[in-house]
Amino acid sequence: MLKNYFKTAWRNLQRNKIYSLINIAGLSLGLASAMLIMLYVKDDVSFDRFHKNVSHIYRVVSKSKHNGTEQKNSITGFLQGPRFTQNVPGIQSFVRLQSSALDIKTGMEVHSQSLLYVDSNFFSVFTLPLLNGNLKTCLLEPHSIVLSENMAEKQFGTHNAVGKIVMMKEDSAFVPYKVTAVAKTCPQNSTIKFDVLLPFRETTKDAKNDDNWFNKFLNTFVVLNPNANVQTVENQMQRFYAKDGKPTFDALIKKYGGGPDVQMGTYFLQPFTDIHLNPQLPPVNGLTDGSNPIFAYILSGIALFVLLIACINFVNLTVARSLKRAKEIGVRKVVGGGKKQLIAQFLGESFLLTIAAFTAAIILVKLTLPVFNDLSHKALSFSYLFDTRLVVGYLVLLIATGLLAGFYPALVLSGYKPTETLYSRVQFSGKNYLQKSLVVLQFALASFLIFATIVIYKQFNFLTKTDLGYDDNNIVVIHKNMMKHSEAALFKTALLQNPNIVEVAAKNGGYNGTTAKLRNDSSINFTYETIDESYIPALKIPLVAGRNFSKDFPADSIQSVLVNEAFVKKAGWKTPIGETVNFFYNNNEIYRVIGVVKDYHYQGLGQQIDPQLFTMKNSNLYGLINIKIKPNTAAECLKFIQKKFAEIFPLSPYSYVFKNEENLRSYETEARWKQIMLFGAILTIFISCIGLFGLSVLAAEKRTKEIGIRKILGASVNSVVATLSKDFLKLVCIALLVAVPAAWMVANKWLQNYPYRITIGWQIFAAAGFLVILIALTTVSFQAIKAAVANPVKSLRTE
Structure with a gap:
């Protein structure tokens, strides 16, 4: 009987090739979308779950209130890990992770290499296997280095690199580091990914300095005892922190100020498996690949829409063809076919179509997976499709789709009366409200x-x-960390020898935030920028009051600052020129405002324009150079810039980016x-x-x-x-x-x-x-x- 159902179904599909192809095309698109999204969601929820003791690994995080709004922070300092471990019974061990970058020499070439500083028990806490080396001792020596297998291949042409030497730049000299282990490439679904690991650096002075409760720049992970209660551990952590850190907090507030709403904060624990999908406490400072569950929700919604619409099509198209099959139904009923048998027949056709669509969907997934990876910023493999849980999910999806798409048409078609169908009197009842x-x-x-x-x-x-409020066209940005003002001036002079280079302007790297006091003793938070006199004109940032920095005024690098309109508004100044800003924590250094720049989107349109202050202070270091070039001269200028950079900074890695492209990437x-x-x-x-x-x-x-x-x-x-x-x-x-x-x-x-x-x-x-x-x-x-x-x-x- 079952064989006859499928044989009849197959013949019917062959007789109606166009309708069959349309149904299969719609269903396969819906199923392929659902399968891709299942891959995406499976990857998202599987992050970091491969670690053996993952259920006991937590990240130390904090929360506090500022202006009535709760803020969460995942960054800690030197002290949180060791002091909580020593004084909270439920904590078994800790490991710290700090991101950084050092220059590395390969042959005669120098390039900047991102890396992680980690505690020596890193491989005992996290299940990241080694190809070579001892996981317990590989990070004990100060000048030991652990490479990923990809980095070892790149550096030495082989992953058997234990015992080999890597030259890393410290201060101004290259220092030999001995390879003590080579690690397997980190899994794609890991928030910890690295090419280079170095032993964590902490001096005795750092470990004893209570100020480091509040100097935060790294991630701290703790491993709880198997029987520990998380809530109890968090309460014990907070009690110890309130006792141990309060004297230092009070002293810092007295010295630097901060206002009545400044709080010590509250420490708590974030499960390691929660990091990947937590937008409030995301993976930062060396942790990677953070996501947002909203992405999975939106993608799942789209997939559900597509699959639902495909199933609706099946219903509509099957009913649309039903008039042509009316006599077939009538004959079947006359010769003894029951309603259940007819329902089974039409469900059989539905499942046959669904199986064909499922096969086509797998082919579609195979073909479109690279495009989907680009769109979703994933590295999903086709082999992931055959994960046991996903296979079960696909089978459920297939059965549900077959039933959903075939049940209603089977119910409608099996209900036709034989006398009406044989005499061609069948009519659709009602107004077809469902369709x-x-x-x-x-x-x-x-x-x-x-x-x-x-x-x-x-x-x-x-x-x-x-x-954006400034001109970002034809600007080449060169990054050079820890650059002195004299070095920047030398580089600038060399570059301006090229007639195609219009202007050269130095600036600090990144965006630094700080606090200062105004005349009325109120505090103001702002973005603190170190620039030279060419920065404002090079980017064509308008001045709305006062003047720019100038070489004609030597005191500008000692006692003058520029501010933006947002700073003036926040400070409540009516006449900003001549107002003063007191950097009270630097022996009460006082600067006078000489100019106000028009607000510009220095962090892009995704961020609110915050108060901004510019200085030319000599002791502040630069981090990048903005080079304005003439249009259509990029190729020639880039060669010239690279040559001059190599002459002046021979031991520093060279990299560049165009400012407008950098803005687009945000x-x-x-x-x-x-x-x-x-x-x-x-x-x-x-x-x-x-x-x-x-x-x-x-x-x-x-x-x-x-x-x-x-x-x-x-x-x-x-x-x-x-x-x-x-x-x-x-x-x-x-x-x-x-x-x-x-x-x-x-x-x-x-x-x-x-x-x-x-x-x-x-x-x-x-x-x-x-x-x-x-x-x-x-x-x-x-x-x-x-x-x-x-x-x-x-x-x-x-x-």
């Missing part, structure tokens, strides 16, 4: 994604094309979601159109006689097309009415994440609505025109 509701749901989902895609596109364009997340939403919108609208096509076929077959009569009575092709199309356009308009409010609410909530954002106007919804209606009308018109141009005599004879 129409499904089309509304399809296009509501598709319209929602189109609205969302347009909003993301417009916000991305706003972020990337809005004037919007990589928005660019990624722009592409993901675009693909999602295209998929949903494509599969929805298949469903609408199926419904238009159903309507045309149902109204064959009506169309014939209309044409005999003189109706034009256009009027017939309009008659057949208007009902579907009504459904699409209803879908738009459902989708617009939902899209508006979600888009507004998403835009709240940006301090600078677009305004959602009616034009966005009008454009999206017009696009949806146009696509739907094109889809329906194809079948409507086909029915309208058919010979009416043939249509009536058929009736």
Whole structure:
């Protein structure tokens, strides 16, 4: 019996190749989307779970309130690990992890190498296997070094590198480090990834200095005893911290100030497996690959939309074909076929189609996985598909899809009466509310994604094309850490020998925050920048008051500062020129404001413009050089810059980036979601159109006689097309009415994440609505025109 069901199903699918292919195409797209998202989610939730004692590993983190808002911080200092371990019974051991970079020499070449400083028990806590070396002793000696297998291959051409020497730069000299171990490449689903490990450096003075409770720059992990209660351990940690750190905290507040709302904070424990998906306490300072669960939610939603729409199509297309199968059903019933047997027959066809679609989906996943990896910033492998849990998930997905897609058509078709079907009197009962509701749901989902895609596109364009308040075009940025003012001046003089180099300006690396006091003894927090006199004109940052730094005023490097408009506003100054800023923690160094620069987006449009202060203080070091070049001279200038850099800084690694490209990279997340939403919108609208096509076929077959009569009575092709199309356009308009409010609410909530954002106007919804209606009308018109141009005599004879 079962064999006969599948044989009949196969023959039926062969007789209706176009419908079968459409169904398989829709289902395979939906299943492929679901499979890719399952891969993504599986990878996300599997992060760091391969460590043997992962359930007992926690990161020491803290929280405090500032201006009534709770802030969480995952960065600690020298003291948290050893002191909590010594004084809290539930903590078994600790390991610290600090990110850094040193120059490394390979042959005659020097390049900057990122690395991690870790405690000697690093490999005892984390399950990261070694290829060579002893995991217990490899990090005991001060000048030992552990390489990843990739780094060993790169450095020595082999992973058998134990005992070999690596030259690392310390201060101004290269020092030999002995390779004591080579580690396997870290798993893709690990927040700890490294190429180089060095022993953690801590002096006796550092370990005894209580100020280091508040000097934070690294990650601290602790391993709890198997029987320890996390809440009890956290309470004990906090009690000890409040006792041991309070005297130092009070002394620091007395010395540096900070206001009445400054708190010591509260320490607690974050499970190691929570780090990857925690946007409030993400992997930082040497930990990598942080994600946000919202990504998985959005991707899962898109996959669910696509799969649901594909299943809806199956229902609509199967019912649309049911008139052609009415006599087959009647004959089956006359010869004794029961309703259960017919349901089993049609479910068999559903599962046959689903299996074919599932096979096609696997091929699609194989082909599209590289593109998906690029979009999602993952390194997923096709072999992940065959993980036991995922295979079980796919089987459940296959069964659920087969039942979902086939049950309703089987129920409808098996209910036809044999007398009506054999005499061609079968009619669809009611108003086909279910099919129409499904089309509304399809296009509501598709319209929602189109609205969302347009909003993301417009916000991305706003972020990337809005004037930042300065000129970032044709600026080459050269990074050079710990650069003295005299070195920067020498490099600048050498570069300006090239007539294609317009300006050279030095600046500190990164963005440093600090605090100072004003005349009224109030404190102000701001971004602290060290620049030279060329920085403001090189980037064309406008001055709104006062003047720029100048060589004509030697005192500018000793007692003068510039501030931005946000600083003036926060300080409450009406006449900022001549106001003073007191760096009270540096022996009350007082600086006078000589100029105010117009606010500019120095951290991009994703960040609020905060108060900013500029100094030319000689003892502050630079970290980068901005080089303004003439347009269309990049190739020549880059060669010249590299040559001069090698002459002046022969032992430093050379790297450059164009400022405008660097700014664009800060919007990589928005660019990624722009592409993901675009693909999602295209998929949903494509599969929805298949469903609408199926419904238009159903309507045309149902109204064959009506169309014939209309044409005999003189109706034009256009009027017939309009008659057949208007009902579907009504459904699409209803879908738009459902989708617009939902899209508006979600888009507004998403835009709240940006301090600078677009305004959602009616034009966005009008454009999206017009696009949806146009696509739907094109889809329906194809079948409507086909029915309208058919010979009416043939249509009536058929009736």
